[in-house]
Amino acid sequence: MSSQQWFPITDSFLREVIAPLEETLEGRIHKNVSLSQISRWKIGGNAWCVVDAASSSDISNVFRLMRSRSEPVFIMGDSSNVLFDTRGFNGLILRISRSMSSVRTSGSTMVAQAGVWMPYLARRSAQEGLSGLEHAVGIPGTLGGLVLMNGGSQRLGIGNNVLRVQCVTFNGEDMTLSRDDCNFSYRKSSLQFQRLAVVEVQLELTPADPSIIRRDMINILRSRRTRFPKNLPNGGSTFLSDPTMYSSVGAPGAIIERIGFKGLREGGAQISTQHANFIVNNGGATSFDVLRLVYLIRQRVQDVTGFRLDCEVQHVRFDGVVAPAHVAAHEHFELLR
Ligand SMILES: Cc1cc2nc3c(=O)[nH]c(=O)nc-3n(C[C@H](O)[C@H](O)[C@H](O)COP(=O)(O)OP(=O)(O)OC[C@H]3O[C@@H](n4cnc5c(N)ncnc54)[C@H](O)[C@@H]3O)c2cc1C
Known part of the structure; x- marks a missing residue:
């Protein structure tokens, strides 16, 4: 069934995209990457390149180089909500994950880079005595991906806690969006329909007893462990619950x-x-x-x-x-x- 459609990287892509990025990137660039090796579902052919962004200027550089080109750009976090094509990806994948995962707290506000691993951020909020992210403690993905999808569990969505979202637009410019600008609804946000990368998110949480937050997280993790498959690669819930x-x-x-x-x-x-x-x-x-x-x-x-x-x-x-x-x-x- 799968008609393999592998196109090798073109010379112009190597010369006009890869070479300048190799000169300027703070992060890393990987060529000819097997998506089945890096995707959570372990499915996908080869991508021409994957760029691991380490800063918002890496992201603007990528967008500025790519905006006038015909090859596609796809932004990924941990790919836990993504099914890559077995035929591969003839373009650039911009990965915003570990290399952009710093977190700082000020009072009841946490400011985290988009690549932070959600279970880590939730645990960190418990340590800081801040409640609101308990429902997200077992969700395997980055904060950026979760905000884009307004993901969550226990009938909650991360959008409830978002104060502001810092983005880079496809023109390479910085943009700040408020919670209202994001139009969060069930597993949806307006961010899904704009060409931008989420770079940093400011979350508003509620001070609470760390031991109670931890207890609630443990209960949520226990219940997820018994209900969801964990030993075989998968993409989480396939269908939305209307x-x-x-x-x-x-x-x-x-x-x-x-x-x-x-x-x-x-x-x-x-x-x-x-x-x-x-x-x-x-x-x-x-x-x-x-x-x-x-x-x-x-x-x-x-x-x-x-x-x-x-x-x-x-x-x-x-x-x-x-x-x-x-x-x-x-x-x-x-x-x-
Ligand atoms: C075992 C399992 C359990 C899951 N449980 C839940 C659950 O309980 N609740 C739930 O809501 N989801 C769940 N998911 C789905 C998924 O984990 C979330 O939607 C997740 O947060 C996506 O994050 P990610 O980093 O993996 O994003 P990806 O899957 O990489 O990307 C998702 C979307 O966001 C975009 N994107 C990612 N990062 C950025 C960024 N920085 N800027 C702009 N766009 C970006 C991508 O282009 C894509 O459109 C589960 C998945 C798995 C595999």
Whole structure:
């Protein structure tokens, strides 16, 4: 099924993008990177290059070099909400993670760089006696990715705690957004529709007893451990839990289980036997295997319940087109019919 479409890096890209970045970057640049090695799902072909940004000036440099070019740029944190294409990525991946992860606290405000690892930030907030991030203690991703997705758990979203977001626009300029500017709603923010990188986030938290914060975090982690698959690579919850659907037919995992798809396999991918809203990679899964499962689930759920399941997971195509995985699945498999 997967038609490999690997294009080697062009000379002009090497000369006009890689060479100047090698001169100026504070962070690092890696060429011909296997996305299956660096992605959380362990799926994806080769990317022309991955730039590990170490500062906002690294990010502006990348954007300034790339804005007039035809090759795509994709921003990743830890890729825990991303399905890379098995055909690879013919462009530049800007990674904002460990090299941009400093944190400072002032009173009840924490200011953290976008690349900070969310479980670390949550634990740090507990140490500082600041409550508000308990729900995010078990979410494997960066703060930047979580803010963009307004992610969270326990029916909460990180947007509730955001005071300000510091960004770099695709023109290479700095921009500050308030919480209102971000228009947070269930697993959505206006940041998803703008060409920008989140660089730093100011969070407003509430002073509380550290031992109570820690106790709540331990309870949340315990409950996640029993419910979610942890030994096989996966992309978290595949489908969004639409509130109307939830109240009339239940959560996506329960519906998928009810239609008898729990454990269904396609190539190396499988609907988790532990939680049916997770798709795991049993080894050697391709992006097409995952998209096929998404397609089959969506069709069957619609036939049985009348509701359409939409994906939280974003698919990143080799040519830079980014779309929720159900959109990519529909485009790919409808064309083959
Ligand atoms: C096992 C597992 C459990 C999960 N549980 C939850 C959960 O309980 N709740 C929940 O909400 N999510 C959950 N997720 C999904 C995911 O962890 C979150 O959405 C996460 O915070 C994404 O962060 P990331 O750094 O991995 O972002 P990525 O997956 O790398 O990126 C997600 C999106 O954000 C963009 N992005 C990333 N960083 C930046 C940046 N600095 N600037 C601009 N754009 C950026 C990317 O382009 C992409 O569109 C889970 C995932 C896994 C694998």
